[in-house]
Amino acid sequence: MFAIIVLIQDAPADAARAAGGLSTFSLLFMLTSMGLVTLLAAWSFFRIMRGKRHFDPDGSGPAHSPVQGEVDTR
Amino acid sequence: MADATAGRAREHWGSRIGLILAMAGNAVGLGNFLRFPVQAANNGGGTFMIPYFISFILLGIPLMWMEWGIGRYGGRFGFGTIPRMFDGLWRNRFAKYIGVLGIAMPLVVFIYYTVIVGWLLGFSFFSITGGYFGMDAEGVRGYLGSFQDIHDTSVHGGWLGFLFYGITLALIVWVLSKGISGGIEKLALYGMPVLFIFALLIMVRVLTLPATELGSPEQGLAFIWTPDWGALGDARVWLAAAGQVFFTLSLGMGAIHTYSSYLSEEDDVTLTGLATAATNEFAEVVLGGTIAIPAAVTFFGVAGATAIAAGGSFDVGIVAMGVVFQNLPGGMLWGQLLAFMWFFLLFIAGITSSVALATPAMAFLQEEFGFPRGKVALGLGLTALLLGLANIWWLAGGFLDEWDYWAGTFGLVIFAFIEVWIIRLAFGVDEFWIELHRGADLQVPAFFRFVMKWVTPVFLTVLLVWWGWTEAVPKLMMEGVAAEQIGPRWLSRAFIAGLLFIGIVLIRRAWQRRPAPAAPAPLTPAAR
Numbered sequence: 001m002f003a004i005i006v007l008i009q010d011a012p013a014d015a016a017r018a019a020g021g022l023s024t025f026s027l028l029f030m031l032t033s034m035g036l037v038t039l040l041a042a043w044s045f046f047r048i049m050r051g052k053r054h055f056d057p058d059g060s061g062p063a064h065s066p067v068q069g070e071v072d073t074r
Numbered sequence: 075m076a077d078a079t080a081g082r083a084r085e086h087w088g089s090r091i092g093l094i095l096a097m098a099g100n101a102v103g104l105g106n107f108l109r110f111p112v113q114a115a116n117n118g119g120g121t122f123m124i125p126y127f128i129s130f131i132l133l134g135i136p137l138m139w140m141e142w143g144i145g146r147y148g149g150r151f152g153f154g155t156i157p158r159m160f161d162g163l164w165r166n167r168f169a170k171y172i173g174v175l176g177i178a179m180p181l182v183v184f185i186y187y188t189v190i191v192g193w194l195l196g197f198s199f200f201s202i203t204g205g206y207f208g209m210d211a212e213g214v215r216g217y218l219g220s221f222q223d224i225h226d227t228s229v230h231g232g233w234l235g236f237l238f239y240g241i242t243l244a245l246i247v248w249v250l251s252k253g254i255s256g257g258i259e260k261l262a263l264y265g266m267p268v269l270f271i272f273a274l275l276i277m278v279r280v281l282t283l284p285a286t287e288l289g290s291p292e293q294g295l296a297f298i299w300t301p302d303w304g305a306l307g308d309a310r311v312w313l314a315a316a317g318q319v320f321f322t323l324s325l326g327m328g329a330i331h332t333y334s335s336y337l338s339e340e341d342d343v344t345l346t347g348l349a350t351a352a353t354n355e356f357a358e359v360v361l362g363g364t365i366a367i368p369a370a371v372t373f374f375g376v377a378g379a380t381a382i383a384a385g386g387s388f389d390v391g392i393v394a395m396g397v398v399f400q401n402l403p404g405g406m407l408w409g410q411l412l413a414f415m416w417f418f419l420l421f422i423a424g425i426t427s428s429v430a431l432a433t434p435a436m437a438f439l440q441e442e443f444g445f446p447r448g449k450v451a452l453g454l455g456l457t458a459l460l461l462g463l464a465n466i467w468w469l470a471g472g473f474l475d476e477w478d479y480w481a482g483t484f485g486l487v488i489f490a491f492i493e494v495w496i497i498r499l500a501f502g503v504d505e506f507w508i509e510l511h512r513g514a515d516l517q518v519p520a521f522f523r524f525v526m527k528w529v530t531p532v533f534l535t536v537l538l539v540w541w542g543w544t545e546a547v548p549k550l551m552m553e554g555v556a557a558e559q560i561g562p563r564w565l566s567r568a569f570i571a572g573l574l575f576i577g578i579v580l581i582r583r584a585w586q587r588r589p590a591p592a593a594p595a596p597l598t599p600a601a602r
Binding site: 020 | 090094119352
């Protein structure tokens with residue numbers, strides 16, 4: 001991991017590329033890339049939070065987690 | 075397999091969010107904040123993201139799922155380390171010995187990584203005291219060099235580096251001694267939110283910096299993200315992207331396996347694994363892509379930032395950022411506070427990775443030899459202290475670089491290559507697919523079954539051969555190495571070989587104490 005960062009010294013980037021600032025295309029790439037990973041992370045956590053499973057390893061408990069105002073008829 | 079661990083109680087994660095944060099803590103490291111933006115900038119800018127995302131889908135996510143699946147599979151039978159897992163997946167007498175890579179390599183990385191984490195703790199402290207404030211880039215470089223090198227007492231006494239290394243190591247030993255849910259999970263539950271909050275605050279500050287005569291945050295972003303379409307036809311760019319994905323997810327270490335071995339048999343690994351990978355990507359692409367390089371370009375210009383980066387491995391993260399924080403609008407106190415947040419978030423990123431790297435060896439010694447957790451943690455801490463001192467003593471001789479390359483870079487690719495082919499040829503991707511979906515909250519698209527069967531193994535083989543030919547062989551032959559470094563570098567390799575040898579002896583001893591069962595554990599019809 002340490003030497004990975006040594007790669008920083010390799011292949012200096014094209015300085016001229018940055019001189020004009022962010023073009024529309026660059027901005028598009030940046031926002032699309034960031035948007036994709038943010039969406040993936042948000043979607044994964046949303047699925048995890050939404051899909052909280054009822055824990056009943058031996059099957060002897062109620063059929064589902066308690067719901068206010070509802071009676072388990074099993 | 076099941077008989078061998080009858081009656082043994084294993085630890086478990088306390089919560090799913092704790093597990094995800096611990097896994098993310100393992101993956102999120104210094105490379106997210108320092109390596110990614112430079113790799114992107116040097117390999118086609120915005121277009122780098124095309125091979126990067128393709129590699130993420132074809133290599134990163136499948137490997138992540140494989141490692142989670144292998145780990146949980148081992149944990150189902152009470153095993154938390156690679157030798158037992160490989161032995162269960164591949165009924166071959168040598169499988170367990172190959173598994174030494176999953177114990178010795180993370181241990182090696184743990185030892186030198188802890189040294190680096192100690193530097194970051196030191197700079198967190200120096201940020202509060204303002205120790206390097208008032209210095210230019212050369213001054214901060216000298217300040218860092220004197221802190222790192224025991225023989226350089228121009229600024230600091232040789233003992234100071236030891237002090238922060240010792241504190242870091244003591245903290246790690248304490249966390250490890252508290253166990254999975256009581257130590258590692260708690261560290262992640264407190265540490266990771268702090269890391270993300272600090273990173274977000276610094277990101278906002280960097281992006282709202284006013285332009286200077288030399289550059290602006292926008293130019294820094296352009297430096298990283300401007301597309302260079304010609305780069306898409308360059309094989310090196312594709313390999314650089316694949317490498318970045320591979321390293322950033324901390325694949326091929328053995329730590330993911332051990333962490334997921336503490337899952338219950340019916341715990342989900344598909345959605346949880348994906349969430350971990352996504353969290354790491356957020357830290358890398360969103361946070362890593364908007365802090366160090368844009369800040370450095372603002373105060374040094376593109377040419378200046380490139381020149382600083384060329385000076386050494388930590389020059390962007392410590393030297394350039396050390397100067398950046400001194401020049402922030404708002405005064406010295408504000409700069410010190412943000413500097414502390416920067417170094418401390420790197421420290422958290424490092425320490426959560428360190429504890430993960432130590433867990434395979436912890437689990438091996440606890441499970442195979444019955445040593446109590448506290449004593450194993452202390453023993454590992456003392457071993458790390460002893461061998462970490464060797465890293466510090468011969469730092470200028472390239473001792474640490476050598477460990478980093480063979481254990482922390484090339485070793486990971488070798489390990490992943492082996493595990494992928496074991497799944498592919500010995501265990502079977504179809505069987506593994508069933509195992510992967512045990513208790514799954516997410517049905518993985520069938521496309522990934524094909525990818526695991528054909529694409530990932532071939533992709534990884536190409537990576538291994540390419541890197542082996544272009545990097546590992548020249549490194550092995552010491553090409554371009556200064557004469558005075560050859561001795562320490564060979565010594566460094568001898569230490570790695572010694573640890574591998576000790577690992578193999580211990581595995582042999584473990585199997586003598588507790589042989590593997592005669593037949594592999596079949597997948598139950600219910601699981602199908």
